[in-house]
Amino acid sequence: MLALVGLVAVLAGCAVLQEPMATPGQTEAEVLARLGTPTGRYTLPAGAQRLEYATGPYGRTTLMVDLGGDGRVTASQQVLTEANFAKVRHGMRRDDVLLLLGRPADKAGEYMNRQTWSWRYPTYECQWVRITFEPDGRVRGGASFLPDPRCDADE
Structure with missing residues (x-):
């Protein structure tokens, strides 16, 4: 039983450490409300954009959120x-x-x-x-x- 409690505690800790992600279909306004101002913004083909959320200089993750030409999330990933x-x-x-x-x-x-x-x-x-x-x-x-x-x- 004690091992099970320990495992649950470890898994809960891992869940807290996960970077917040944007969900496909969210609007740019929803992403900005959840993640804040991006550290970078890049133009992609067909009016799409990529938002950068870097945690540097000491962080170890950079989240990229792709927005389609309609301003909705098409993908997000830790790059x-x-x-x-x-x-x-x-x-x-x-x-x-x-x-x-x-x-x-x-x-x-x-x-x-x-x-x-x-x-x-x-x-x-x-x-x-x-x-x-x-x-x-x-x-x-x-x-x-x-x-x-x-x-x-x-x-």
């Missing part, structure tokens, strides 16, 4: 995932990376006028993903995974 990081390819444009992953947690200047962007994401390994851009705004290489400097090695 900071290894599956999305795998979509980043050499030569990809900076704007396309923003559309895919949202704003980074950190931006750093690099050698030869390159810039590296970093995102924290949900992982047990305490990593973050880094993407370097050439001066022309295109990805150099792809995504790389490194230890998150915010993690304490002693813990």
Whole structure:
């Protein structure tokens, strides 16, 4: 019985930690009332829009809410995932990376006028993903995974 109570407590805790999502069919006004002002707004084809809700710089999630041309939600998802990081390819444009992953947690200047962007994401390994851009705004290489400097090695 005690094990069952513990399991219920853990599952309840997981439910609380879930990011609020937008539901397909909701209006933009309903999304804004529930989630607040987006951290970014991107134009999609056919009058559609993507609303970004980034929790950075220390958060590990970015919710993207897609609105159709009619202003209603067509999809919403947490985009900071290894599956999305795998979509980043050499030569990809900076704007396309923003559309895919949202704003980074950190931006750093690099050698030869390159810039590296970093995102924290949900992982047990305490990593973050880094993407370097050439001066022309295109990805150099792809995504790389490194230890998150915010993690304490002693813990």
